[in-house]
Amino acid sequence: MDAAPEIVDNRYLHPLMIGRMRLRNNLCLAPMAGFTNVAFRLIAKEVGGCGLVATEMVAALGNPGTQNESRFRILTQNVPQEKPLAMQVYGREPDLCAATAAALDRAGADLIDLNCGCPVKKAKQSGCGVALMREPAQVGAVVKAMRAAVSPKKPVTVKMRLGYDAQNRNMLDVAQAAIENGADALFVHARTGESKHGVPVDLSGVREVKELSNRLTGGRVPVIANGSMETAAAIRAAKDEAGADGYQIGRAACGDPWLFRNLIAELTGGEPYLPTYSERRALLARHFELILGLFGEERGVRVMRKYTFFYCNGLPGVRKFRDRFQRIETPPAFYSLIDDFFTHLERGGADGDVEHLNLFERGSAEHNNEHGE
Ligand SMILES: Cc1cc2nc3c(=O)[nH]c(=O)nc-3n(C[C@H](O)[C@H](O)[C@H](O)COP(=O)(O)O)c2cc1C
Numbered sequence: 001m002d003a004a005p006e007i008v009d010n011r012y013l014h015p016l017m018i019g020r021m022r023l024r025n026n027l028c029l030a031p032m033a034g035f036t037n038v039a040f041r042l043i044a045k046e047v048g049g050c051g052l053v054a055t056e057m058v059a060a061l062g063n064p065g066t067q068n069e070s071r072f073r074i075l076t077q078n079v080p081q082e083k084p085l086a087m088q089v090y091g092r093e094p095d096l097c098a099a100t101a102a103a104l105d106r107a108g109a110d111l112i113d114l115n116c117g118c119p120v121k122k123a124k125q126s127g128c129g130v131a132l133m134r135e136p137a138q139v140g141a142v143v144k145a146m147r148a149a150v151s152p153k154k155p156v157t158v159k160m161r162l163g164y165d166a167q168n169r170n171m172l173d174v175a176q177a178a179i180e181n182g183a184d185a186l187f188v189h190a191r192t193g194e195s196k197h198g199v200p201v202d203l204s205g206v207r208e209v210k211e212l213s214n215r216l217t218g219g220r221v222p223v224i225a226n227g228s229m230e231t232a233a234a235i236r237a238a239k240d241e242a243g244a245d246g247y248q249i250g251r252a253a254c255g256d257p258w259l260f261r262n263l264i265a266e267l268t269g270g271e272p273y274l275p276t277y278s279e280r281r282a283l284l285a286r287h288f289e290l291i292l293g294l295f296g297e298e299r300g301v302r303v304m305r306k307y308t309f310f311y312c313n314g315l316p317g318v319r320k321f322r323d324r325f326q327r328i329e330t331p332p333a334f335y336s337l338i339d340d341f342f343t344h345l346e347r348g349g350a351d352g353d354v355e356h357l358n359l360f361e362r363g364s365a366e367h368n369n370e371h372g373e
Contacts, residue, residue: 001080004051005264012239012267016051016222016246019155019184021084021111023051026246027260028187030226031056031088031113031159035254038077039290040307044253045082047283048260051246053082057115060091060100061126072107077294084110088159090118092127092138094145101146105154112150114142116160116174119193130193133164133174140177147182155184159226162205165194175209179216186213187248190227197251197360201227201234206242214243224248230259232266251360255310257283281342284311288334301328308338317344 006024007013016026029036029044033056041053055075076085087109091097101112116139118129125131132139139158147156158178163169175186188209190201203225210223222245225238230252238244253259262272275283287307292300308325312318321341328334 002083003046003081004049007264007268010268012235013264018111018157018222020153021155023084023246025049025051025264026222026224027263028052028086028224028246028248029054029253029260030187030248030250031086031115032250032254033057034306037075037291037294038079038082039287039294040254041082041085042079042290043257043283043287044260047257048253049264050249050253050260052084052086052111054086054088054113055109057088057090057118058100058104060089060093060096061128062096072103076104076108078108086111086113086157088113088115089146090115090123090128092132092142094141097142098145098149101156102149105150109154111155111157112146113157113159113187114139114146114178116158117189117193119161124193130161130164133161133170133193134168136170136173136177139174140181143178143183144181156182157185157187158183159187159189161189161191161193162202163192165192168192169205171205171209172212175212176216179213179221183221185222185224185245187224187226190225190242197228201225203237203242206238206244210243210245219245222246226250228252230263232263235263235267255307255313277342277345280311280315281338284308284338285335287311288331292331297331301330301334304328304334308334312341315345317341 002024004024006015013025016023027050029050031054036054036056044050045053058072087104089097089100104112115129116132123129123131143156143158150156160174162171169192178186186209188206190203190206191199206225213219213221213223224246225242225244226248229235229238229247229249235247238247258273258275265272288304291304295303305325305328324337328337
Protein backbone atom coordinates (compact mmCIF):
# COMPACT_ATOMS: atom_id res chain seq x y z
CA MET A 1 0.00 0.00 0.00
CA ASP A 2 2.76 2.46 0.98
CA ALA A 3 4.62 3.37 -2.22
CA ALA A 4 7.63 4.76 -0.35
CA PRO A 5 10.66 2.54 -0.92
CA GLU A 6 12.08 0.95 2.20
CA ILE A 7 15.73 1.91 2.29
CA VAL A 8 18.15 -0.21 4.29
CA ASP A 9 21.89 -0.26 4.93
CA ASN A 10 22.40 3.39 4.18
CA ARG A 11 23.93 5.96 6.51
CA TYR A 12 21.67 8.80 5.37
CA LEU A 13 18.41 7.18 4.35
CA HIS A 14 16.73 4.49 6.41
CA PRO A 15 13.44 3.51 8.02
CA LEU A 16 12.49 5.69 10.98
CA MET A 17 10.47 5.01 14.12
CA ILE A 18 8.42 7.97 15.38
CA GLY A 19 6.75 6.78 18.56
CA ARG A 20 5.04 3.55 17.52
CA MET A 21 4.85 4.53 13.86
CA ARG A 22 7.41 3.21 11.39
CA LEU A 23 8.30 5.16 8.24
CA ARG A 24 9.77 3.19 5.35
CA ASN A 25 12.27 5.98 4.79
CA ASN A 26 13.20 9.22 6.53
CA LEU A 27 12.45 11.73 3.74
CA CYS A 28 9.41 13.80 4.72
CA LEU A 29 7.30 16.31 2.83
CA ALA A 30 6.98 19.55 4.86
CA PRO A 31 3.53 21.03 5.54
CA MET A 32 2.87 23.96 3.20
CA ALA A 33 -0.36 25.92 3.39
CA GLY A 34 -1.87 26.36 -0.07
CA PHE A 35 0.25 23.55 -1.56
CA THR A 36 0.16 20.25 0.30
CA ASN A 37 -3.37 19.17 -0.57
CA VAL A 38 -4.11 15.53 -1.27
CA ALA A 39 -3.26 15.80 -5.00
CA PHE A 40 0.18 17.17 -4.28
CA ARG A 41 0.77 14.66 -1.48
CA LEU A 42 -0.25 11.67 -3.58
CA ILE A 43 2.15 12.71 -6.30
CA ALA A 44 4.99 13.31 -3.82
CA LYS A 45 4.39 9.81 -2.49
CA GLU A 46 3.86 7.94 -5.77
CA VAL A 47 6.39 9.70 -7.98
CA GLY A 48 8.88 10.74 -5.32
CA GLY A 49 8.60 7.98 -2.75
CA CYS A 50 8.91 10.11 0.38
CA GLY A 51 8.30 8.32 3.66
CA LEU A 52 5.85 10.82 5.19
CA VAL A 53 3.52 13.44 3.73
CA ALA A 54 1.80 16.28 5.58
CA THR A 55 -1.28 18.47 5.22
CA GLU A 56 -1.13 22.17 5.88
CA MET A 57 -1.74 23.46 9.39
CA VAL A 58 -5.21 23.50 10.92
CA ALA A 59 -6.16 26.38 13.22
CA ALA A 60 -7.24 25.48 16.75
CA LEU A 61 -8.61 28.89 17.48
CA GLY A 62 -12.32 28.29 17.79
CA ASN A 63 -14.62 25.59 18.97
CA PRO A 64 -13.92 22.51 16.86
CA GLY A 65 -17.54 21.71 16.09
CA THR A 66 -19.05 19.65 13.32
CA GLN A 67 -18.19 22.18 10.62
CA ASN A 68 -14.54 21.99 11.49
CA GLU A 69 -14.63 18.23 11.52
CA SER A 70 -15.87 18.20 7.97
CA ARG A 71 -13.13 20.68 7.06
CA PHE A 72 -10.53 18.27 8.46
CA ARG A 73 -11.97 15.48 6.37
CA ILE A 74 -11.57 17.63 3.28
CA LEU A 75 -7.93 18.08 4.20
CA THR A 76 -7.32 14.37 4.67
CA GLN A 77 -9.63 12.76 2.09
CA ASN A 78 -8.51 9.48 3.66
CA VAL A 79 -6.82 8.17 0.55
CA PRO A 80 -4.99 4.99 1.57
CA GLN A 81 -2.20 5.43 -1.01
CA GLU A 82 -0.81 8.52 0.67
CA LYS A 83 -0.52 7.06 4.16
CA PRO A 84 1.06 7.61 6.62
CA LEU A 85 -0.25 11.16 6.83
CA ALA A 86 0.83 13.94 9.21
CA MET A 87 -1.59 16.71 10.13
CA GLN A 88 -0.66 19.85 12.00
CA VAL A 89 -2.33 21.92 14.71
CA TYR A 90 -1.81 25.68 14.85
CA GLY A 91 -2.84 27.31 18.12
CA ARG A 92 -1.77 28.00 21.69
CA GLU A 93 -4.54 27.03 24.09
CA PRO A 94 -3.99 23.50 25.42
CA ASP A 95 -7.70 22.63 25.49
CA LEU A 96 -8.42 23.87 21.98
CA CYS A 97 -5.28 22.28 20.56
CA ALA A 98 -6.17 19.01 22.28
CA ALA A 99 -9.73 19.08 20.92
CA THR A 100 -8.40 19.83 17.43
CA ALA A 101 -5.79 17.08 17.70
CA ALA A 102 -8.49 14.60 18.73
CA ALA A 103 -10.61 15.69 15.75
CA LEU A 104 -7.65 15.20 13.40
CA ASP A 105 -7.07 11.78 14.93
CA ARG A 106 -10.72 10.89 14.21
CA ALA A 107 -10.44 12.34 10.70
CA GLY A 108 -7.64 9.89 9.89
CA ALA A 109 -4.33 11.60 10.71
CA ASP A 110 -1.56 9.12 11.49
CA LEU A 111 0.71 11.68 13.18
CA ILE A 112 -0.29 14.97 14.79
CA ASP A 113 2.15 17.87 14.85
CA LEU A 114 2.15 21.22 16.67
CA ASN A 115 3.19 24.32 14.71
CA CYS A 116 5.84 26.37 16.54
CA GLY A 117 7.36 27.89 13.42
CA CYS A 118 4.91 30.03 11.48
CA PRO A 119 6.45 33.53 11.40
CA VAL A 120 3.61 35.65 9.95
CA LYS A 121 2.47 38.77 11.80
CA LYS A 122 -0.88 37.28 12.72
CA ALA A 123 0.80 34.29 14.36
CA LYS A 124 3.16 36.48 16.32
CA GLN A 125 0.33 38.75 17.48
CA SER A 126 -1.80 35.87 18.65
CA GLY A 127 1.01 34.01 20.41
CA CYS A 128 0.86 31.10 17.95
CA GLY A 129 3.39 29.60 15.52
CA VAL A 130 6.88 30.91 16.12
CA ALA A 131 5.65 33.06 19.04
CA LEU A 132 5.38 29.80 21.01
CA MET A 133 9.17 29.56 20.81
CA ARG A 134 9.20 32.30 23.47
CA GLU A 135 7.09 30.18 25.81
CA PRO A 136 8.60 26.73 26.42
CA ALA A 137 6.22 26.06 29.32
CA GLN A 138 3.23 26.76 27.06
CA VAL A 139 4.63 24.39 24.42
CA GLY A 140 4.93 21.76 27.15
CA ALA A 141 1.33 22.32 28.26
CA VAL A 142 0.00 22.12 24.69
CA VAL A 143 1.99 18.96 23.89
CA LYS A 144 0.83 17.34 27.12
CA ALA A 145 -2.82 18.10 26.34
CA MET A 146 -2.49 16.92 22.72
CA ARG A 147 -0.72 13.73 23.84
CA ALA A 148 -3.52 12.95 26.26
CA ALA A 149 -6.18 13.58 23.58
CA VAL A 150 -4.65 11.50 20.76
CA SER A 151 -4.66 7.73 20.46
CA PRO A 152 -1.46 6.34 22.11
CA LYS A 153 -0.46 4.57 18.91
CA LYS A 154 -0.28 7.85 16.98
CA PRO A 155 2.77 10.09 17.39
CA VAL A 156 2.47 13.69 18.60
CA THR A 157 5.32 15.85 17.32
CA VAL A 158 6.50 19.48 17.31
CA LYS A 159 7.71 21.53 14.35
CA MET A 160 9.94 24.24 15.75
CA ARG A 161 12.63 26.71 14.87
CA LEU A 162 15.91 27.51 16.63
CA GLY A 163 14.27 30.42 18.45
CA TYR A 164 11.90 33.33 18.08
CA ASP A 165 14.77 35.42 16.71
CA ALA A 166 18.57 35.47 16.81
CA GLN A 167 18.53 37.13 20.26
CA ASN A 168 16.31 34.36 21.62
CA ARG A 169 17.89 31.17 20.37
CA ASN A 170 16.27 28.93 22.97
CA MET A 171 15.57 25.79 20.99
CA LEU A 172 16.84 23.61 23.83
CA ASP A 173 14.24 24.91 26.30
CA VAL A 174 11.45 24.30 23.81
CA ALA A 175 12.80 20.89 22.79
CA GLN A 176 13.10 19.82 26.44
CA ALA A 177 9.56 20.98 27.27
CA ALA A 178 8.23 19.13 24.23
CA ILE A 179 10.10 15.90 25.00
CA GLU A 180 9.26 15.91 28.70
CA ASN A 181 5.58 16.30 27.89
CA GLY A 182 5.43 13.44 25.44
CA ALA A 183 6.57 14.64 21.99
CA ASP A 184 7.61 11.66 19.84
CA ALA A 185 9.75 13.62 17.33
CA LEU A 186 10.98 17.14 16.66
CA PHE A 187 11.02 18.67 13.19
CA VAL A 188 13.58 21.46 13.46
CA HIS A 189 13.64 24.28 10.89
CA ALA A 190 17.29 25.26 11.25
CA ARG A 191 16.65 28.99 11.31
CA THR A 192 15.21 31.45 13.82
CA GLY A 193 11.88 33.18 13.27
CA GLU A 194 13.13 36.33 11.62
CA SER A 195 15.43 34.59 9.11
CA LYS A 196 14.41 34.62 5.49
CA HIS A 197 14.67 31.50 3.41
CA GLY A 198 17.88 32.66 1.76
CA VAL A 199 19.73 32.70 5.08
CA PRO A 200 21.95 29.59 5.36
CA VAL A 201 20.65 26.98 7.77
CA ASP A 202 22.36 26.68 11.14
CA LEU A 203 23.01 22.98 11.62
CA SER A 204 24.77 23.54 14.93
CA GLY A 205 21.34 24.32 16.43
CA VAL A 206 19.94 21.03 15.11
CA ARG A 207 22.96 19.22 16.51
CA GLU A 208 22.32 20.69 19.98
CA VAL A 209 18.68 19.54 19.84
CA LYS A 210 19.79 16.07 18.74
CA GLU A 211 22.31 15.89 21.60
CA LEU A 212 19.57 16.90 24.03
CA SER A 213 17.29 14.17 22.71
CA ASN A 214 20.11 11.66 23.09
CA ARG A 215 20.65 12.76 26.69
CA LEU A 216 16.97 12.79 27.64
CA THR A 217 15.68 9.81 25.68
CA GLY A 218 18.69 7.87 24.47
CA GLY A 219 17.81 9.01 20.95
CA ARG A 220 14.28 7.54 21.08
CA VAL A 221 12.86 10.92 20.01
CA PRO A 222 14.16 11.52 16.48
CA VAL A 223 15.23 14.96 15.31
CA ILE A 224 14.30 15.71 11.71
CA ALA A 225 16.14 18.57 10.00
CA ASN A 226 14.21 21.09 7.93
CA GLY A 227 15.29 24.08 5.85
CA SER A 228 16.83 23.83 2.37
CA MET A 229 17.36 20.05 2.61
CA GLU A 230 16.94 19.74 -1.16
CA THR A 231 20.33 18.41 -2.20
CA ALA A 232 22.26 15.27 -1.35
CA ALA A 233 25.01 17.55 0.00
CA ALA A 234 22.56 19.27 2.37
CA ILE A 235 21.32 15.90 3.61
CA ARG A 236 24.83 14.57 4.13
CA ALA A 237 25.68 17.71 6.09
CA ALA A 238 22.54 17.38 8.25
CA LYS A 239 23.55 13.82 9.16
CA ASP A 240 27.31 14.31 9.41
CA GLU A 241 27.27 17.66 11.21
CA ALA A 242 24.05 17.46 13.22
CA GLY A 243 23.25 13.74 13.51
CA ALA A 244 19.78 14.35 12.00
CA ASP A 245 17.53 11.28 11.96
CA GLY A 246 15.52 12.47 8.96
CA TYR A 247 14.99 15.32 6.53
CA GLN A 248 11.90 17.38 5.80
CA ILE A 249 11.59 19.13 2.44
CA GLY A 250 9.19 21.90 1.48
CA ARG A 251 9.59 24.43 -1.31
CA ALA A 252 11.95 22.42 -3.48
CA ALA A 253 9.31 19.70 -3.91
CA CYS A 254 6.82 22.15 -5.46
CA GLY A 255 6.79 21.31 -9.15
CA ASP A 256 9.53 18.72 -8.66
CA PRO A 257 8.09 15.60 -7.07
CA TRP A 258 10.98 13.69 -8.67
CA LEU A 259 13.25 15.41 -6.14
CA PHE A 260 12.68 12.74 -3.49
CA ARG A 261 13.42 10.00 -6.00
CA ASN A 262 16.59 11.82 -7.09
CA LEU A 263 17.79 12.20 -3.53
CA ILE A 264 17.17 8.52 -2.89
CA ALA A 265 19.10 7.64 -6.06
CA GLU A 266 21.99 9.96 -5.31
CA LEU A 267 22.35 8.96 -1.67
CA THR A 268 22.17 5.24 -2.41
CA GLY A 269 24.68 5.33 -5.24
CA GLY A 270 22.23 5.34 -8.16
CA GLU A 271 21.87 7.65 -11.12
CA PRO A 272 19.79 10.83 -10.74
CA TYR A 273 16.41 10.55 -12.39
CA LEU A 274 15.70 13.17 -15.05
CA PRO A 275 12.06 13.19 -16.18
CA THR A 276 11.54 13.52 -19.91
CA TYR A 277 9.33 16.29 -21.28
CA SER A 278 6.59 13.80 -22.00
CA GLU A 279 6.70 12.52 -18.41
CA ARG A 280 6.43 16.09 -17.16
CA ARG A 281 3.49 16.74 -19.42
CA ALA A 282 1.77 13.52 -18.34
CA LEU A 283 2.29 14.31 -14.66
CA LEU A 284 0.95 17.84 -15.07
CA ALA A 285 -2.16 16.41 -16.69
CA ARG A 286 -2.56 13.86 -13.90
CA HIS A 287 -2.06 16.53 -11.26
CA PHE A 288 -4.70 18.65 -12.99
CA GLU A 289 -7.20 15.80 -12.95
CA LEU A 290 -6.62 15.25 -9.24
CA ILE A 291 -7.02 19.00 -8.57
CA LEU A 292 -10.26 19.14 -10.58
CA GLY A 293 -11.59 16.23 -8.53
CA LEU A 294 -10.65 18.05 -5.35
CA PHE A 295 -11.72 21.60 -6.07
CA GLY A 296 -14.14 21.41 -9.00
CA GLU A 297 -13.62 23.16 -12.31
CA GLU A 298 -13.71 26.84 -11.47
CA ARG A 299 -11.46 26.81 -8.42
CA GLY A 300 -9.41 23.88 -9.70
CA VAL A 301 -8.32 25.82 -12.76
CA ARG A 302 -7.16 28.73 -10.60
CA VAL A 303 -5.36 26.44 -8.16
CA MET A 304 -3.63 24.67 -11.04
CA ARG A 305 -2.11 27.90 -12.38
CA LYS A 306 0.46 28.01 -9.62
CA TYR A 307 1.37 24.33 -9.92
CA THR A 308 1.77 24.69 -13.68
CA PHE A 309 4.19 27.50 -13.08
CA PHE A 310 6.18 25.42 -10.65
CA TYR A 311 6.31 22.37 -12.93
CA CYS A 312 7.55 24.45 -15.85
CA ASN A 313 9.95 26.61 -13.88
CA GLY A 314 13.50 26.28 -15.08
CA LEU A 315 12.49 25.02 -18.52
CA PRO A 316 13.08 27.05 -21.68
CA GLY A 317 10.21 29.39 -22.36
CA VAL A 318 8.80 29.67 -18.86
CA ARG A 319 9.00 33.45 -19.01
CA LYS A 320 7.50 33.60 -22.48
CA PHE A 321 4.55 31.43 -21.46
CA ARG A 322 4.09 33.11 -18.09
CA ASP A 323 1.22 35.39 -19.06
CA ARG A 324 -0.66 32.48 -20.54
CA PHE A 325 -0.14 30.38 -17.40
CA GLN A 326 -1.68 33.20 -15.41
CA ARG A 327 -4.70 33.49 -17.66
CA ILE A 328 -5.84 29.85 -17.77
CA GLU A 329 -9.61 29.94 -17.25
CA THR A 330 -10.89 26.55 -18.38
CA PRO A 331 -9.68 22.93 -18.60
CA PRO A 332 -9.41 23.09 -22.44
CA ALA A 333 -7.27 26.24 -22.09
CA PHE A 334 -5.05 24.35 -19.65
CA TYR A 335 -4.60 21.39 -22.00
CA SER A 336 -3.98 23.57 -25.02
CA LEU A 337 -1.40 25.59 -23.09
CA ILE A 338 0.55 22.55 -21.95
CA ASP A 339 0.37 21.15 -25.50
CA ASP A 340 1.83 24.37 -26.87
CA PHE A 341 4.44 24.62 -24.14
CA PHE A 342 5.71 21.05 -24.48
CA THR A 343 5.57 21.14 -28.27
CA HIS A 344 7.72 24.24 -28.06
CA LEU A 345 10.17 22.33 -25.82
CA GLU A 346 10.21 19.22 -27.99
CA ARG A 347 11.03 21.33 -31.01
CA GLY A 348 14.12 22.53 -29.22
CA GLY A 349 12.53 25.33 -27.26
CA ALA A 350 15.76 27.17 -27.32
CA ASP A 351 15.19 30.83 -27.33
CA GLY A 352 17.76 31.46 -24.66
CA ASP A 353 15.22 31.96 -21.94
CA VAL A 354 15.90 29.02 -19.64
CA GLU A 355 15.10 30.66 -16.43
CA HIS A 356 14.57 29.63 -12.86
CA LEU A 357 12.16 32.13 -11.38
CA ASN A 358 12.03 32.41 -7.62
CA LEU A 359 8.33 31.74 -7.36
CA PHE A 360 8.18 31.96 -3.58
CA GLU A 361 9.64 35.43 -3.44
CA ARG A 362 7.64 37.14 -6.11
CA GLY A 363 5.16 38.30 -3.49
CA SER A 364 2.24 37.58 -5.77
CA ALA A 365 -0.80 36.23 -3.98
CA GLU A 366 -1.10 33.67 -6.74
CA HIS A 367 2.22 31.94 -6.19
CA ASN A 368 3.00 32.82 -2.70
CA ASN A 369 1.14 32.98 0.51
CA GLU A 370 1.66 34.80 3.70
CA HIS A 371 3.46 31.92 5.38
CA GLY A 372 6.74 32.19 3.52
CA GLU A 373 8.32 30.29 6.38
C1 LIG B 1 3.93 28.47 1.01
C2 LIG B 1 4.39 27.89 2.30
C3 LIG B 1 3.48 27.45 3.24
C4 LIG B 1 3.90 26.91 4.47
N1 LIG B 1 2.98 26.44 5.37
C5 LIG B 1 3.40 25.84 6.53
C6 LIG B 1 2.47 25.24 7.43
O1 LIG B 1 1.24 25.22 7.22
N2 LIG B 1 2.98 24.67 8.56
C7 LIG B 1 4.34 24.65 8.83
O2 LIG B 1 4.76 24.13 9.86
N3 LIG B 1 5.22 25.19 7.97
C8 LIG B 1 4.79 25.76 6.84
N4 LIG B 1 5.72 26.24 5.94
C9 LIG B 1 7.16 26.08 6.21
C10 LIG B 1 7.71 24.78 5.60
O3 LIG B 1 7.09 23.64 6.16
C11 LIG B 1 9.23 24.69 5.81
O4 LIG B 1 9.50 24.72 7.20
C12 LIG B 1 10.01 25.82 5.16
O5 LIG B 1 9.53 26.09 3.85
C13 LIG B 1 11.50 25.52 5.10
O6 LIG B 1 11.74 24.31 4.41
P1 LIG B 1 12.22 24.30 2.85
O7 LIG B 1 13.51 25.09 2.80
O8 LIG B 1 12.42 22.86 2.52
O9 LIG B 1 11.14 24.95 2.07
C14 LIG B 1 5.29 26.81 4.75
C15 LIG B 1 6.21 27.25 3.78
C16 LIG B 1 5.79 27.79 2.58
C17 LIG B 1 6.82 28.22 1.57
